[in-house]
Amino acid sequence: MKGKNMTEHEFKIRGALIDFQVGECHDDIIFNPEEYIRDSADALIQEVLFTCKDAYGIAYYDSDIIERNKAVKSDLLLQAVAAGKKYNVNISAYFNILLDDKIADRFPEYRMVNQKGEKVIAYDYYSILCPNSPYAEIIQKIILDVVTRYDINGIFMDITYFQNETCYCRFCREKFMEKFGYPLENDFKEGSTEKRDFFSFRRESRYRLIRDIREAVKKVSNIKVAWNGSGSYYLGEPEIDDQSDYLTSEFHAPDYLDGIIRTKWMQSRKNKLVLTTPYELGSWGDWTVYPEATMEAIFSTIISHGGGISINHMPYPSGEFASSTNKSVLEYIKRNYEKIRTIEPVLTNVTSAADIAVIYSIGTRRLFEWKSGQLLKSYYDSLKGVTKMLLEAGVHFDLLGEDVFREKMNQYKMVILADTACLEQETVKAIDTFTEKGGSLFASGFSSLYDEYGKRKTDFDLSEIFGVHYEGESDFSVDYLYDFTEGLGNMIPGNPILVKSSGSKSLKVSKTKQAVMLASLVEPLVESTIDCHVYHQHAHPARRSGYPSIVMNRKGEGTCIYMSVGIFSSYINTGSPWLSILFRNCLATLHQQPVVKIENSQSVHVTLMKQNEKHILHLVNISDGKSDVSKSFMTEMIPVHDIEVKVNLPVKKIAALPEHTPVLFKKEENGVTFTVPVLRIYQAFVIESKEAENGKAYI
Numbered sequence: 001m002k003g004k005n006m007t008e009h010e011f012k013i014r015g016a017l018i019d020f021q022v023g024e025c026h027d028d029i030i031f032n033p034e035e036y037i038r039d040s041a042d043a044l045i046q047e048v049l050f051t052c053k054d055a056y057g058i059a060y061y062d063s064d065i066i067e068r069n070k071a072v073k074s075d076l077l078l079q080a081v082a083a084g085k086k087y088n089v090n091i092s093a094y095f096n097i098l099l100d101d102k103i104a105d106r107f108p109e110y111r112m113v114n115q116k117g118e119k120v121i122a123y124d125y126y127s128i129l130c131p132n133s134p135y136a137e138i139i140q141k142i143i144l145d146v147v148t149r150y151d152i153n154g155i156f157m158d159i160t161y162f163q164n165e166t167c168y169c170r171f172c173r174e175k176f177m178e179k180f181g182y183p184l185e186n187d188f189k190e191g192s193t194e195k196r197d198f199f200s201f202r203r204e205s206r207y208r209l210i211r212d213i214r215e216a217v218k219k220v221s222n223i224k225v226a227w228n229g230s231g232s233y234y235l236g237e238p239e240i241d242d243q244s245d246y247l248t249s250e251f252h253a254p255d256y257l258d259g260i261i262r263t264k265w266m267q268s269r270k271n272k273l274v275l276t277t278p279y280e281l282g283s284w285g286d287w288t289v290y291p292e293a294t295m296e297a298i299f300s301t302i303i304s305h306g307g308g309i310s311i312n313h314m315p316y317p318s319g320e321f322a323s324s325t326n327k328s329v330l331e332y333i334k335r336n337y338e339k340i341r342t343i344e345p346v347l348t349n350v351t352s353a354a355d356i357a358v359i360y361s362i363g364t365r366r367l368f369e370w371k372s373g374q375l376l377k378s379y380y381d382s383l384k385g386v387t388k389m390l391l392e393a394g395v396h397f398d399l400l401g402e403d404v405f406r407e408k409m410n411q412y413k414m415v416i417l418a419d420t421a422c423l424e425q426e427t428v429k430a431i432d433t434f435t436e437k438g439g440s441l442f443a444s445g446f447s448s449l450y451d452e453y454g455k456r457k458t459d460f461d462l463s464e465i466f467g468v469h470y471e472g473e474s475d476f477s478v479d480y481l482y483d484f485t486e487g488l489g490n491m492i493p494g495n496p497i498l499v500k501s502s503g504s505k506s507l508k509v510s511k512t513k514q515a516v517m518l519a520s521l522v523e524p525l526v527e528s529t530i531d532c533h534v535y536h537q538h539a540h541p542a543r544r545s546g547y548p549s550i551v552m553n554r555k556g557e558g559t560c561i562y563m564s565v566g567i568f569s570s571y572i573n574t575g576s577p578w579l580s581i582l583f584r585n586c587l588a589t590l591h592q593q594p595v596v597k598i599e600n601s602q603s604v605h606v607t608l609m610k611q612n613e614k615h616i617l618h619l620v621n622i623s624d625g626k627s628d629v630s631k632s633f634m635t636e637m638i639p640v641h642d643i644e645v646k647v648n649l650p651v652k653k654i655a656a657l658p659e660h661t662p663v664l665f666k667k668e669e670n671g672v673t674f675t676v677p678v679l680r681i682y683q684a685f686v687i688e689s690k691e692a693e694n695g696k697a698y699i
Contacts, residue, residue: 011246011272011308011348012046012047012090012308013046013303013307013308013309013340013344013347013348014044014045014046014047014308014309014337014340014341015045015046015047015048015049015274015308015309015310015311016040016043016045016047016048016049016310016311016312016313016333017048017049017094017276017310017311017312017313018036018048018049018050018051018094018312018313018314019051019094019278019284019285019312019314020051020054020060020314020317021051021054021055021056021096021284021285022054022069022071022317022318023054023056023058023069024056024058024069024070024071026071026317026318027071027318028071028073028318029069029071029072029317029318029322030317030318030322030323030324031072031076031315031317031322031324032079032324033050033076033077033079033080033083033324034079034080034082034083034086035324035325036080036083036315036324036325037080037083037084037086037087037089037091038083038086038087039324039325039327039330040087040089040313040325040330041087041088041089042330042334043313043330043331043333043334043337044333044334044337044338044341045089045333045337046089046090047089047090047091047092047153047310048080048084048089048090048091048092049092049093049094049156049276049310050076050077050080050091050092050093050094051094051096052077052093052094052095052146053066053094053095053096053100053142054069054096054099055096055099055100055101055123055125055126055159056099056100056101056102056126057099057100057101057102057103057104058102059142060072060075060076060077061075061076061077061078061146061150062075062078063142063145063146064145065141065142065145066102066142066145067102071317071318077091077093077146077150078150081150081151081152085151090153090154091152091153092152092153092154092155092156092223092224093143093146093147093150093152093154093155093156094156094158095139095142095143095146095155095156095157095158096158096159097139097157097158097159097160097209097213097227098112098122098128098129098130098131098135098139098159098160098161099122099123099126099127099128099129099159100127100129100135100139101126101127103129103135103138104127104129105127107133107134107135109133109169109170110129110130110133110134110135110169110171111127111128111129111130111169112128112129112130112162112163112166112167112169113130113166113167113168113169113172114163114165114166114167114168115165115168115186115187116186117168117186120163120166120167122159122163128159128163128166130166130167130169130171130172131160131162131205131206131208131209132167132169132171132172132175132205133169133171134171136208136209136212139213140212140213140216143155143213143216143217144216144217144220147217147220147221147223148220148221152223153223153224154223154224154225154226154245155213155217155223155224155225155226156226156227156228156248157210157213157225157226157227157228158227158228159228160206160209160210160227160228160229161206161229161235162202162205162206167202168184168186172184172201172205175201175205176197176198176201179201179204180197180201182194184198184201190370190371190372190373191370191371191372191454192370195370195371196370196371196453196454198370199366199369199370203237203239206237206240207237207239207240210227210240210243211240211243213225214243224245224246225244225245226244226245226246226247226248226274227241227244227248228248228249228250228276229241229248229249230242230244230247230248230249231247231248231249231262231265231266231269231273232249232262233261233262233265233360233365233383233399234380236362236365236366238269238362238401238403242269242270244270245272246270246272246273246274246308247266247269247270247272247273247274248266248273248274248275248276248310249262249266249275249276250262250275250276250277251263251275251276251277251298251301251302252277252278252283253277253281253290253294253297253298253633254294254631254632254633256297256298256301256622257384257387257388257391258384259275259277259298259301259302260301260387260391260605261383261384261387261399262275263275263301263302263305263307264305264387264397264398264399265360265399266307267305267306267307267352267398268352268398268399268400268401268404269401269404271306271349271350271351272308273305273306273307273308274307274308274309274310275298275302275307275308275309275310276310276311276312277298277309277310277311277312278312279295279311279312279313279314279326279329279332280312281631281633284312287316289326289328289329289332290633291633291634291635291636292332292335292336293634293635293636293637293681294633294634295311295332295333295336296336296339296681296682297620297621297622297637297681297682299311299336299340300618300620300681300682301605301620301622303340303347303618304605304607304609304618304620304682304684305352305607305609306347306348306350306351306352306609311333313325313326313329313330313333314326339658339682342657342658343657343658343684346611346616346657346684346686347616349611349612350609350610350611350616351609351610351611352396352398352607352608352609352610353396353595353596353608353609353610353615354396354397354398354411354412354595354608355396355411355412355413355414355591355594355595356390356395356396356397356398356412356413356414356415356416356591356594357397357398357399357400357405357409357412357414357415357416358383358386358387358390358397358398358399358400358415358416358418359400359401359402359405359415359416359417359420359427360383360399360400360401361401361402361420361421361422361423361427362401362402363402363422363423363424363452364379364420364421364422364423364450365379366452367421367422367450367452367454368421370454371454374503374504375421375503375504377503378419378502378503378504378566378569379419379421379569381502381503381568381569381572381573382418382419382444382445382566382568382569382572383399383418383568384568384572385418385567385568385569385570385571385572386416386418386568387399388571388572389568389571389580389583389584391602391605392580392584392602393583393584393587394597394598394599394601394602394604394606395587395594395596395597395598395606396594396595396596396606396607396608397416398412402423402424402426402427405427405430406426406427406430409430409433409434409439412434412439413439413440413591413594414439414440414441414442414587414590414591414594415431415434415439415440415441415442416441416442416443417441417442417443417444417447417448417462418444418445418447418568419444419445419446419447419504419566419568419569420443420447420448421445421446421447421448421449421450422448422450422451422452423447423448423461423462425461428448428461428462431462431465432462432464432465432555434558435465435555435556435557435558435559435560436555436556436557436558437556437557437558438556438557438558439558440558440559440560440590440591441462441465441558441559441560441561441590442560442561442562442563442586442587442590443462443466443560443561443562443563444562444563444564444565444566444567444568445502445504445507445563445564445565445566446504446507447460447462448460448461448462449461449470457470458470463512464512464555465553465555465558465560466509466515466551466553466560466562467511467512467514467515467516467551467552467553467555467560467562468509468510468511468512468515468548468551468553468562468564469509469510469511469512470507470508470509471507471508471509471510471547472507472508473505473506473507473508474505474506474507474508474521474523474545475523475527476505476506476523476524476527477500477505477527477538478498478499478500478524478538479499479506479521479522479523479524479545479549479565480496480497480498480499480521480522480523480524480541481496481497481499481519481520481521481522481549481550481565481582482495482496482497482519482520482522482541482544482549483517483519483520483544484518484519484550484582485516485517485518485519487585487588487589488518488519488550488582488585488586488589489519489585490581490585491581491585492578492581492582492585493578495541496522496541497576497578497579497582498538498574498576499565499566499567499570499579500538500570500573500574501569501570501573501574502565502566502567502569502570502573503566503569503573504566504569506521506549506564506565506566507564507565508521508545508547508564509547509548509551509562509564510547510548511548511551511553512553514553514554515551515552515553516551516552516553517548517550517551518548518550518551518552518561519548519549519550520544520545520547520548520549521544521545521547521548521549521564521565522541522542522543522544522545522549523541523542523543523544523545524538524539524540524541524542525539525540525542525543526539527539547564548564549563549564549565550562550563550564550586551564552589559589559590561586561589561590563586567579567582567583568583571583593648593670593671594648595608595647595648595649596608596617596645596646596647596648597645597646597648598619598643598644598645599643599644599645599646600642600643600644601621601640601643603621603622603623603638603640604619604620604621604640604643604679605619605620605621605622606618606619606620606645607620608647613688613689614686614687614688614689615647615649615686615687615688615689616684616685616686616687617645617647617684617685617686617687618682618683618684619643619645619676619679619682619683619684619685620681620682621637621638621639621640621679621680621681621682622637623637623638623640636680637680637681639678639679639680640678640679641677641678641679642675642676642677642678643675643676643679644673644674644675645673645674645675645676646668646671646672646673647671647672647673647674647687648670648671649671649672649687649689650671650689651665651667651671651672651687651688651689652688652689653687653688654672654674654685654686654687654688655685655686655688656683656684656685657683657684657685657686660686663685
C-alpha cells in the first residue's frame with residue numbers, strides 16, 4: 001500500500017486552505033508554490049489544503065486525464081509537495097467534486113436538472129453534475145491519479161451534495177424507478193410518502209459517491225480522506241459522514257451561533273474536527289479581509305472545543321496586485337497561530353466535560369425535511385434558540401445525536417429536547433432510565449409526539465415523564481404565558497408574556513394528577529384578520545385558556561419541566577429577553593449547580609474540556625453577535641470586566657495560560673469561584689484537582 005500510515009499523519013490544529021477557484025480568464029496566473037508554502041510555514045501553518053481540481057473542472061498539476069489550467073505554466077502540485085517537505089508543511093489535495101464546467105460541456109446530460117427540467121447553475125456560476133451519472137467514475141479516476149502519483153497527506157472533497165430541488169436527470173429517474181418501482185415525478189407533494197422516498201434516495205446517492213471514492217483511495221494509500229460538510233448539522237448524514245477521517249464543516253463570520261452549533265455537533269461525534277473558514281467579509285471570493293478581532297474570535301471558539309482550523313488565505317492570482325501569498329492575511333494568521341501554539345499542549349486529546357446535553361434528532365430533521373419546510377425551519381430555529389439561550393446563561397453544554405446520548409447519558413445531569421418531534425424508541429427508553437436515576441429533563445412543544453412517518457400520536461411518548469397529556473393545538477397563531485410561580489417568574493414583568501413567530505402553534509395539554517402547573521396559557525382576544533383585529537399586530541391577551549403552559553413533574557429520582565410553546569424558535573425570531581430569562585429560571589430550577597457557570601455576562605461563552613486528570617476552561621468573548629438585517633464586523637470586541645466563574649469540581653489549583661499564572665480562588669461547598677478581571681476576546685485556564693508532582697500548589 002502506497003503512502004504513510006495514518007499514525008504518521010498526526011492531526012494538525014493550525015491548517016490553511018488555498019481556495020484556488022480562479023478559472024482561465026487570465027493572461028497568466030502569478031503564483032509560486034514554493035513561496036506560498038514557505039510563507040505559510042512562516043505563518044505557523046502546519047498543513048495546507050492545496051487545490052488540485054477546481055469548480056471549473058481544471059487542474060493545477062500535470063495529468064493525462066484532466067486538463068491543466070491554461071493560465072498556469074507548470075505543475076503547481078508537484079512544486080507544493082516538494083516545498084512541503086522542505087518547510088515541514090503537510091500537503092493535502094483539495095478536489096471540488098460535483099462542480100465541473102469542462103465535463104459539463106462535453107457531457108451535458110451528466111448535469112443536475114431541476115424540477116422544471118432545466119440544467120442547474122450552482123453558486124451563481126458553475127455547472128453541477130449528478131453523482132448518479134457516469135461522472136462519478138470520472139471523478140474517482142481523477143482523484144486516484146493524484147493519489148498514486150503524488151506524495152500527499154490526504155484527500156479533501158468539497159461539494160459532494162445535491163443542490164436544492166434536484167436532481168431529476170435521466171440517471172436519477174432510472175435509479176429511482178429501479179429502487180422504488182414508481183417514476184420520479186417533478187412535483188411530489190410536500191408531506192407525501194413519495195417526497196420522503198425522494199430525500200432518502202438523495203442521501204443514498206451521496207453515500208454511494210463518497211463511499212466509492214473513499215474505498216478506492218484507501219485501497220492504494222492509507223492517507224486521510226475527508227469531505228466538507230461531514231460535520232454539518234444541516235446535512236445530518238452520519239451514515240457516511242462518520243466514516244470521514246476527521247469531521248469538517250464551515251464557519252462563516254459573523255454568524256458565530258451557527259459556527260458554535262457546527263463545532264459542538266462535530267465535537268460530540270468525533271474528537272478530530274476541523275472548521276474551514278474564509279478570511280473575507282462576504283464569504284469565499286469577497287477579497288476583503290475581515291477585522292483581526294473576528295479571526296481571533298473564530299479561532300478561539302474552534303480550539304475551545306478541541307477543533308482544528310483551516311483558514312483560507314487566497315492570494316490575488318493575476319493583475320497589478322498579483323502575488324504568491326496574501327501578506328496581510330498571513331500576518332493576521334501568524335499572530336493568531338502564535339497565540340494558539342503557546343497553549344497547544346492543552347488543546348489536543350480533550351473531551352467535553354459538559355453535564356448538560358441538547359439532543360439534536362436526525363430523525364426529526366429528516367421527518368420535517370419531507371413533511372414541512374416550515375417545520376424544518378422551525379426545528380433549526382429551535383436548535384439555534386436553545387444554543388443561544390445556553391450560551392447566554394453562561395453554562396457549558398454538548399449537542400448530541402440520539403445515538404451518542406444513549407452511549408454517554410451517564411455523564412450528564414440534564415437533557416434538553418427543543419421541539420424534538422420524533423425520537424427513536426431506544427432514546428425514549430434511555431430518557432426514562434435517565435430521569436428514573438435522577439436526571440433532569442427540559443422539553444418543549446411537540447417533543448416525542450410524532451413517529452418517523454409523520455403520523456401524530458394520540459399522546460407524547462414521554463407523557464409519563466412530562467406530566468402532561470396532549471389535547472390538541474391552540475386556536476391562535478400567538479399565545480401568552482402568565483401566572484408564573486414564585487421563582488419561575490423572577491425578573492419577569494407582571495403581565496402576560498408573548499410567544500410568537502415560533503413556526504408552529506402552541507399545544508393544549510392537561511397535566512397529570514401528580515404534576516404541578518408553573519404557568520398558564522393565555523389566549524389573545526381574537527385571531528387578527530383584515531376584518532377583525534385589535535391595534536396594529538396581534539390582539540392583546542384576553543383570557544386564560546384553561547390549559548397550563550409550563551408543568552413540572554417528578555419521575556423516579558428525576559425532575560422534568562415541560563413547556564407547551566415553541567420558546568426556543570420564538571426567541572431566535574423575536575429576541576424577547578423575557579423568554580430567555582424564563583428559560584434560565586427553569587434551568588436554575590432543574591440544575592442548580594452546573595459544572596461551570598458564568599454569572600454576570602451574556603457575551604462570554606464558556607467551555608470546559610477534560611484532558612487526562614486536568615480540566616481546561618476556555619472563555620470566549622463574542623460581543624458582536626446580533627440578530628438584525630446587516631452583518632456586524634467589529635474591529636474590536638467590547639471588553640468584559642470582573643467575570644465571576646463558578647466551577648463545581650474539586651480544585652487544588654488554577655493557572656491562567658499561557659504563562660501558567662496562579663489564579664486566586666475561593667472554595668465553596670461543591671467547588672470554587674474566581675474572578676477574571678478583564679476579558680478582551682479569549683482566555684484559557686488549567687484546573688487541576690490534585691497537587692503537582694513537585695508538590696507546589698497555587699494559592
